[in-house]
Each structure stands twice: as C-alpha cells, then as structure tokens.
Amino acid sequence: MASSNRTPKAGGGFGDKLKNMTDTNLLLTITIVVFFAMYIGAIVFQGKGFLKPQTFFNILNAQAALIITACGMSLVMITGSIDISVGGVVALVSMCCAVYLDFHNGNVFMAVIISLLIGLAFGAVQGFLVSYLEIQPFIVSLAGMFFARGMTTIVNTNPFNVQNEAFVALKETRVIVPGFGSVNKLGKYVNAYVELGVIVALLIVVLLFFVLRWTKLGRGFYAVGGNSQSALMLGINVKRTKFLAHLICGLLAGIGGFVYFMHVGSGSASHASGMEMNAIASSIIGGTMLTGGVGNIIGTFFGVLSLSTIQNIVSSAGLDDAWWTGITIAAMLCLFLVIQSVVMARKKRTLKGKG
Amino acid sequence: MYFKRVIATAIILMLGIWFAGCTDSAAHENENPDVEAASERITVGFSQLGAESDWRSENTESMKATFTEENGYTLIFEDGQQKQANQIRAIRMFIQQEVDYIVLAPVMETGWETVLQEAKDAGIPVIIVDRKVDVSDDSLFTCWIGSDFELEGKKAAEWLNRYATAKGIAPTDIHVVNIQGTKGSSPQIGRTKGLADAARANGWDLMAEVPGDFTQAKGKEVMESLLRQYADINVVYCENDNEAFGAIEAIEAAGKKVGSDITGGEIMVISFDGVNREAIRYTLEGKITCIAECNPLHGPRVKAMIEALETGGTPEKFSYVDEGIFSADQTVDVLNIDGTDYEVTILTEESMSGDDKNR
Numbered sequence: 001m002a003s004s005n006r007t008p009k010a011g012g013g014f015g016d017k018l019k020n021m022t023d024t025n026l027l028l029t030i031t032i033v034v035f036f037a038m039y040i041g042a043i044v045f046q047g048k049g050f051l052k053p054q055t056f057f058n059i060l061n062a063q064a065a066l067i068i069t070a071c072g073m074s075l076v077m078i079t080g081s082i083d084i085s086v087g088g089v090v091a092l093v094s095m096c097c098a099v100y101l102d103f104h105n106g107n108v109f110m111a112v113i114i115s116l117l118i119g120l121a122f123g124a125v126q127g128f129l130v131s132y133l134e135i136q137p138f139i140v141s142l143a144g145m146f147f148a149r150g151m152t153t154i155v156n157t158n159p160f161n162v163q164n165e166a167f168v169a170l171k172e173t174r175v176i177v178p179g180f181g182s183v184n185k186l187g188k189y190v191n192a193y194v195e196l197g198v199i200v201a202l203l204i205v206v207l208l209f210f211v212l213r214w215t216k217l218g219r220g221f222y223a224v225g226g227n228s229q230s231a232l233m234l235g236i237n238v239k240r241t242k243f244l245a246h247l248i249c250g251l252l253a254g255i256g257g258f259v260y261f262m263h264v265g266s267g268s269a270s271h272a273s274g275m276e277m278n279a280i281a282s283s284i285i286g287g288t289m290l291t292g293g294v295g296n297i298i299g300t301f302f303g304v305l306s307l308s309t310i311q312n313i314v315s316s317a318g319l320d321d322a323w324w325t326g327i328t329i330a331a332m333l334c335l336f337l338v339i340q341s342v343v344m345a346r347k348k349r350t351l352k353g354k355g
Numbered sequence: 356m357y358f359k360r361v362i363a364t365a366i367i368l369m370l371g372i373w374f375a376g377c378t379d380s381a382a383h384e385n386e387n388p389d390v391e392a393a394s395e396r397i398t399v400g401f402s403q404l405g406a407e408s409d410w411r412s413e414n415t416e417s418m419k420a421t422f423t424e425e426n427g428y429t430l431i432f433e434d435g436q437q438k439q440a441n442q443i444r445a446i447r448m449f450i451q452q453e454v455d456y457i458v459l460a461p462v463m464e465t466g467w468e469t470v471l472q473e474a475k476d477a478g479i480p481v482i483i484v485d486r487k488v489d490v491s492d493d494s495l496f497t498c499w500i501g502s503d504f505e506l507e508g509k510k511a512a513e514w515l516n517r518y519a520t521a522k523g524i525a526p527t528d529i530h531v532v533n534i535q536g537t538k539g540s541s542p543q544i545g546r547t548k549g550l551a552d553a554a555r556a557n558g559w560d561l562m563a564e565v566p567g568d569f570t571q572a573k574g575k576e577v578m579e580s581l582l583r584q585y586a587d588i589n590v591v592y593c594e595n596d597n598e599a600f601g602a603i604e605a606i607e608a609a610g611k612k613v614g615s616d617i618t619g620g621e622i623m624v625i626s627f628d629g630v631n632r633e634a635i636r637y638t639l640e641g642k643i644t645c646i647a648e649c650n651p652l653h654g655p656r657v658k659a660m661i662e663a664l665e666t667g668g669t670p671e672k673f674s675y676v677d678e679g680i681f682s683a684d685q686t687v688d689v690l691n692i693d694g695t696d697y698e699v700t701i702l703t704e705e706s707m708s709g710d711d712k713n714r
Contacts, residue, residue: 158538161466184477
C-alpha cells in the first residue's frame, strides 16, 4: 500500500485508479455501481412499479431488519468469524415480544428492552465461547440457531398477530419522505413513506460506518480479521475484540428482531427463516470477505438492496416460481465473487508490476 | 475521487428518472385510451400462499391455466412461501405495478387490514380465494370464493358416525386422533371444529389434536409420535391428503394395518381434498377410507368474477364451492347434515377412470 502513495496523480489509467483505492473501497465501489446499474436497468427495461419511488421505499421497509442483522454479520465477518444464529434470534425476539405484548398485557418500551436483552445474551454467550474458549464460530452459532428456533416454539407454537393497541399504533406509524411520491390509478397523488424500522436501520448503518472507519475499536476489528497474529503484536486485545464483535452482532440481531416484529406484527416460529443466509449473502455482495479483514457497512447496505431488488426484478419479469429467486441470487453471488477476485487479482498484478 | 463521482452520477440519474416517472405517469392518464387499445389484457396479481400440498399445486395450476395471454390476461404470480410478510410484500408490489385485480390466497386469517386498505386506496379490487381474511370492514375486499371447510369437517365426521352406527361400534370405542392443518388457517379451523363438535355430540374419544402443517413429512412425524403415545388409536382424521400419506407411512412402518375394519385392529384413515390420483388410488385400495372433497379449481371461478366486475356487475360477496365426499366402502350412501342430504360417491375402478377424464 505504501508504494502506491508515490504514484503520480496525473495520467492515471484504470490500473492507477484501482491502485489508489484500498481493497475495501474498491469492493464497495463495485457493489454500489452494480446496484445502480441494476436499478436503472429495471426502470428502463421493466418500468412498471420501478418507476415509482415507493417501490424503492417498500424494499427498505421490508428489508430494514435484514439491513440491521446484515450489519452485525459484516462486523463478525470482518473479524474473521461468523454468526448464523441471527435468524433464530430474530424469530425468538418477535415471538417473545408478541407473547409479552398480547398475553401479558406488556408495554412496548419493555418489549424493546426484552429484545435487546435476548440479543445481548446470545451475543455474549456465543462471543465468550468463540473468543475465549476458541470453539469454531460456525459450530457455536449453529447450536445457537437451533436453540433459538427451539425456544421460539417452546414460548409459543402457534403463529398469531399481535392486537396490542400501542404496538399496532407504532407499527402503523409512517414517516413521509418529502418530495417523493407518485400519482396512483385513481389519479391521486400519494406521498412515499418509510416505516420507523427504516430510520433505525439507517441510523445503525451510519453509526457502525463511523465506528469502523474512525475509531480505534473499528480499526481493531479489521486488524484482528486481517491477521490476528500481527494484531496481537500491535498490542490489540484480540480475544476482547472478537468478543465485542459477537456481542454487537447479537445486539443488532436483537434490534433487528424488534424491527422485524414491528414490520410483520406477528410472532411465528417460521419467521425470518433463512435470514442468516441472506445476511451473509448481502455482506458478501457488499464486499465483505469471509476470510476477514475486508468489508464495509455501506457495502452491506447496498448488498441488501441489491439482493431484494433482484428478487423484485425476477418476480415482476414473470419468472414466478419460488426457485427462480434462489437461482438468481446464486448467480448474483457467483458474479460478485468472480468480479471481486478478478479485480483484486488485477490490482495485485498492477501493484507488483510498478512497485 | 473517482468512485465518488461515479456514484454521484448514478444517484442523480436515478432521481431524475424517478421524477420523470412521476410526471410520466400523469401524462399516461391522457394517452390511456391508446395504451388500452394496444394491450387490452387485464393484469391480475395473484399472491399464492405457498406450495405445501397437492391441493395447493392444483390450485396454482388452475389459476395459471385460466389467466393466460390467449384469454386476454397477464398474470403476475407470487409464491408467499407460507409467510404473511412475503404476501404483504407481494401485494404492495402489485399496487406499485398498478395491476387491475389482486387475487389473494391468504396464509392466515388476521393481519390484512393495513395492506388491503392500501389496495382499496389505490382503487384495485381484491378477490380472496380459499381461506378467509378476518377484517373488521368487509368492504376492504371485493369478494371471496372458497370451500365451506366446516361443512367438509361435518361431512367427514358424519360419515364416521353413520359408519360406526351401521357396524354397531360403540361411540366410546372410537379412539380418534386429529392431525391438523397449519394452525390458524381456515381449513384447519373449520375441519377441526367439524370433528370436535361431532366427537362431543356422539361421545367419541378424541385423544389428541396435533398440527401437521398440511405436509407429508410432518404428517408422518406427528403420527409416529402419536402411535408411541397412544396404543389404542383406531381412527386418524387427517386434515388433508398429504398428511394422510405421511400418517399411512408411519402406521405401516409401525407394523400396523390401515383399513376400515377398526374392530379388527385396523386403523381407519379419514382425509380431505381428494385432488390427485394417488389419493384416489389409496381410497380404492382401502388405505384411506373416506375423503371429503375440497375442490381446488378456482381459476375459472375467479375469472367469472372478474368478468362480472369488468361489465359493472357485483359478484356475490361470499360464494361457496359445491363439493362431494368419496369412499370405496359402501356402508354409507347418504349423509344428512343440517337438513341437507349429501350423497356419498362410491369409488370403483370404473368411476376412477371416468374421474380422470373430468380432470
């Protein structure tokens, strides 16, 4: 990296521009460019719903919880770990909140606290097992996933919709996005809106972005994931850093759980099934590497958007069977992995050639 | 920096197109007659709840076969994969795409108010099929078409009652377990009620009610555990055919026999739907003793409703499908429920081949 600083600014070809970026920024650029290309492509070729801003905000509304859990996932992936229990935690949180609000006449504030506590508990236990007892994170969180799913069924077997008035009012709260809107079939102008969960998700994205970029702790995550030996030699408390990553991921799963609950308004053991896999996929599309040390929260945010945009494109293109979505996501993941590795390899080659 | 410029350009481009889109759609209103003439197809958005059973697949197939381009329709199909959140997402997408009609097969009864209100505000009629929605304001949907699930349950239970009476089996000797459908769904609620009411009225021993999610795998799993818990089960009431297949598998694996001779130690399987050949074959073989029909061919019925709406008519708010009851056993030939007679269709090899032609 150091040698690249000396490259003269003038006359930079594609290779030089690549060189001036860090790995993280490079992958981020790819993600964002692909997302916009895809969305603009959808507007141009499919038109229909994509012309309306609300379609975009609907994606945000439906995926706010995934954005939050994917942020946590990226964080643990940056430290070179993984947490596949997040989907289970989301299901458990929504079921507990639903039961608490409806069967025990609870209030919404306490429900939020319960969500946070469940998330923190999962994060703390798994973080402890992974970082201090050095058990494989995949195995630990696999157990966590089964435990969370099982607990959800124990708390309540049957899916049901929450009737609690204060909660329903919160669920129905809509934030108008000024300046956006469209004319509907009846010729009436409708303002675009987002749900409260989207605000929470955006705040978390911004907060984590700052933490990762400009704090000592944030740089610690990258260092531990990049090479834990050298991180140790740099005087970073590797175990504590890993533990914190898992703790934050658990906490975000808790928050994500409540946001998910706020979106669907029901408790069910089958909620958020496969969410952990979508979170991993979004992180990878966003340029976070499973090997650790590379990643960006903004990328993850666009990863989630890309994932759900492709789903929308697939279904409005008339490829209606459920497996098409799966296949396109698989194709998209492959595409991203190939682009990423090609660009990285090219960059390394240009670096070597000039250095 | 290089990439910042790229991103800024992309964002500006997208916003530009969006705003252009707003004015565009306003302009579209004027040229609408032209557009209509060019494509007179009616767009229908169909949110199916999933693909959990043969009944569901037949139902989906019927819709797809009806709303074809040759018939003048464009069908946008969305599989909700058993999740209400997915279905709500699909309906919102239909609203943004400004489809002409939304057809919804809801996974649960509650929780639809908000999204149906959105559809109503957007001026899109919603037709509910199969299961019902529980909303405080009936004007949120245009009409509903589906089966009378409680009547189906009553038919199956009444068949069992007639059979037991004819064979001289004491009500207390009927030990029945219910493998229920997806908890909270209309067929589960109706069919469970049909059996529970009959068990109370006739004095049967209703030992357990366990959800089997309408799937073969779950039906098998539930039956295995029921067989371990209760040694004297002699009637299994499965709330759809797929559960019945699973239950039969479990019973045979446990070394017991399925059939109608319940005093002779066989376990009787009663089921619902009767949509596929395998179910009919099982009935002919006597593995399933009795099937209360649930007809999945809703496509043409929904089409009739849309045609009525297109010409300015108002279809009936709730319409029930006429359905029968099948058995290969000739003990019971007619049922009387709440003053109406229902003939039992006795299945034979010949009637089956005739049946195939109908499908």
